[in-house]
Amino acid sequence: MDTPFSPAEGPVPGALLADSPPGVWVPDILPGFERQTIPLEVDEEGPNAATLIRMAPGDRTVQTHGDGPASGIPVLYVHGWSDYFYNAPLARLFAERGYAFHALDLRKYGRSLRPGQTPGWAESLEVYDDEIGRALRIIARDHPRRPVLMGHSTGGLTLALWADRHPGRARALVLNSPWLEMQGSALVRHMASAVLDPVVRLQPKNFLKLPRVDHYWRTVSAAADGDWDLHPLWRPQYAFEVPGGWLKAVMAGHARVAAGLGLTEPVYVMLSDRTVFAPSWRQDMTAADIVLDVEILAQRSTRLSRHVTVVRHTGALHDVMASPQSIRRQAAHEMFRWMGTYAVPEGPDPAGEPA
Numbered sequence: 001m002d003t004p005f006s007p008a009e010g011p012v013p014g015a016l017l018a019d020s021p022p023g024v025w026v027p028d029i030l031p032g033f034e035r036q037t038i039p040l041e042v043d044e045e046g047p048n049a050a051t052l053i054r055m056a057p058g059d060r061t062v063q064t065h066g067d068g069p070a071s072g073i074p075v076l077y078v079h080g081w082s083d084y085f086y087n088a089p090l091a092r093l094f095a096e097r098g099y100a101f102h103a104l105d106l107r108k109y110g111r112s113l114r115p116g117q118t119p120g121w122a123e124s125l126e127v128y129d130d131e132i133g134r135a136l137r138i139i140a141r142d143h144p145r146r147p148v149l150m151g152h153s154t155g156g157l158t159l160a161l162w163a164d165r166h167p168g169r170a171r172a173l174v175l176n177s178p179w180l181e182m183q184g185s186a187l188v189r190h191m192a193s194a195v196l197d198p199v200v201r202l203q204p205k206n207f208l209k210l211p212r213v214d215h216y217w218r219t220v221s222a223a224a225d226g227d228w229d230l231h232p233l234w235r236p237q238y239a240f241e242v243p244g245g246w247l248k249a250v251m252a253g254h255a256r257v258a259a260g261l262g263l264t265e266p267v268y269v270m271l272s273d274r275t276v277f278a279p280s281w282r283q284d285m286t287a288a289d290i291v292l293d294v295e296i297l298a299q300r301s302t303r304l305s306r307h308v309t310v311v312r313h314t315g316a317l318h319d320v321m322a323s324p325q326s327i328r329r330q331a332a333h334e335m336f337r338w339m340g341t342y343a344v345p346e347g348p349d350p351a352g353e354p355a
Helices: 088-096 125-142 154-165 187-203 215-220 244-259 282-287 294-301 327-342
Strands: 033-043 048-055 074-078 100-105 148-152 172-176 267-272 306-313
Touching: 033 125, 048 088, 048 125, 074 125, 074 154, 074 172, 074 327, 088 100, 088 327, 100 125, 100 244, 125 148, 125 154, 125 244, 148 154, 215 282, 244 294, 267 294, 267 327, 294 306, 306 327
Parallel strands: 074 100, 074 148, 148 172, 172 267, 267 306
Antiparallel strands: 033 048, 048 100
């Protein structure tokens, strides 16, 4: 029986967090969850950290199927740009089916954002190999089976590239509207790259002059047309400003995908059925992906692996799993059906080296 797929988790405070003590799980901002800081290197903005989140062991709101074939299979979820993990109901759906769900707020995002840092800043998506690897090693202490990697938007791109650099370490990838290409085509990416190159070489952290709109926030926030209580600093009404160097790093990832990754793991991609781009707010934005071009995403998905399943969901948002309840319920049903076939082994399942 499904846990009610409701986002009502109560209000969130509008403050940045401090590190947890080394190696210690502490109560999270989401009721029934806990977090652990993963210390990283120091850069020009100071010490970096990532944050691993899991359901608290004492949370009895979910009855897991501890003896099922999925029992103990870990799942690591990574968010997208200008975002963080807030989807507690999704975690509980995984737990119901026996999966050990974890989420990772990357450095300079969400729970990991610290004063004085440029939100979301990274010069290369490869920098995230450090926190992904450390997170998987922490998870493997309790759940040594090879993990399922789940990523939304830029997180989906990041995990696909990680899997390409670490072959055989994951059992499957579940990608929620992964940002695999610029809107339109590779030609748009090449043109944007040519414009960015001289700027990025001199001032990689300079913010691009892009339109400031809150359309996507309106589709997901309970303060507007959406369902979710969002932290005002971690998922602000107007997304983080975009540094040119960060966008250049993302486009380098797009180029790798376009050339073909050749993953051996099965890949599941969920998308909306349509994209709506418009300069001003329209009500039909609440039933479409208004961030990325789903047609180019569907095409690029086939470059990821020899085994790719693409599922389109009518009326879904850019974050399919944050869409209206009926859509995310159906999306979860189809995702778990696929996982039961391709992510849960029929025979012995040797533990994989996490990273």
